Amino acid sequence: MRRSAAPPASIPTKPAPRARPNAGSTSATWPRPAPALFPVGARSIPRRAPSSAPTRPNRARPNRARPHRARLKPRPVTDPSRPSLTQASKASAQDRRWLAAAAALGVRARPLSRPNPAVGAIIVRGGKVLGRGWTAAGGRPHAEAVASAEAGGSIHGSTVYVTLEPCAHESRRGPACASLLAEARPARVVIGCGDPDPRTNGRGIALLRDAGIDAVLADCEASRNSLAGFLTRERLGRPHVTLKLALSLDGCIAMASGESQWITGPQARAHTHMLRAMSDAILVGSGTVRADKPRLDVRLPGLERFSPARWVLTHGAAPEGWQAVADPGDLTAMTSAQYLLVEGGARTAAAFLAADRVDRLAIYRAPIVIGGGRAGIADIGLGSLAEAHGRWRMSDSRMLGKDQFCVYERTPCLPE
DSSP: OOOOOOOOTTSOOOOOOOOOOOTTSHHHHOOOOOOOSSOOSOSSOOOOOOTTOOOOOOOOOOOOOOOOOOOOOOOOOSSTTSOOHHHHHTSOHHHHHHHHHHHHHHHTTTTTTTTSOOOEEEEEETTEEEEEEEOOGGGOSOHHHHHHHHTTTOOTTOEEEEEEOOOOSOBTTBOOHHHHHHHHOOSEEEEEEOOOOTTTTTHHHHHHHHTTOEEEEOOOHHHHHHTHHHHHHHHHSSOEEEEEEEEOTTSEEEOTTOOOTTSSOHHHHHHHHHHHHTOSEEEEEHHHHHHHOOOOOOOSTTOGGGOOEEEEEOSSOOOTTOEEESOTTOOTTOOSOSEEEEOOOHHHHHHHHHTTOOOEEEEEEOSOOOSSOEESSOOOOOSSGGGGTTSEEEEEEEEETTEEEEEEEESSSSOO
16 A cells, blocks of 8 residues: 655644533633623633744844833822732733722622622633632632632632732631631732722731732722722711612603603613612602602512612601602711612712712613603703813613613712
């Protein structure tokens, strides 16, 4: 039999096709993050580039003399929970993608983690996910402990991505996460944002660095967005406020007669009940309470127990089963609430906007024109049109059946 000659060395051979991941591999079992109510970051886990990926060749450049430039020294950081420019630059684009994926995991903890923040964590080594976790129901165990347990406790030399600085205080319900990580000896811990809780506030990072671990404090927007309620409560002493509006195309919330059932369709109304389930408190005006006697509960099967506490904006006494607040500018009475959902009428919406107490707008817009109906927002006291610009930025837009759902974040999203 005549044997065929081997191909010349100059002709490249076709590489073997990559094998599909089996059912036991990490990439095959990784669940896609559940669709979030609000955008928090990446929708999938970043992939590591293959080792055979082509690289750009180095091109020789002429050695040109460059003018001397003074080296700028980074400014000192007065708040340990905020990263310096040097710290933030140590977080690569790949780090931020992992943090965005961890933020998507953290959202799964809401509202089960009450009263603790909903934190997400991912442990990676060599581009492979060893463990993932989010804050458990009731607040313990924390996300880092859950992810470490899923990894089998062996995370030496790995990188831990966590949306919030690991806690530094001991508790009867569990050890400090910073101490737990210091004993586990990962190579790096990349932190989405600092913890303003005075019991931690930089101490968690210090514990990690004292243990020889490279702790990087990144300024990650996805992490901050996923923890907006906790950060607003700790820094500003009030809940994070979302103003929800269901409008027609011409900005009406009802007919001139007051008829408002229903402006939006069933998908949008079901989404509103999800917003309620994710909130600690819900507020309407006294006029809405008198006219509609709303239940303001969650009526989705299996989520009824997550109905938020009911508040009314009034200078008088609150009805039975309600709590009262008189001034939108003073929400200190809501001591335990991290997220407040405002569903009031035009005057209630205007009162919160005029008091500069709205952090997020959640607008459902139906494809209908009412004409001459009741406006969604009353006068908020703007002196000129220029004052209205630059206050909001769109962060999400999607269709819910025939209705459009848009989310607008305050600029800046979280005031200092």
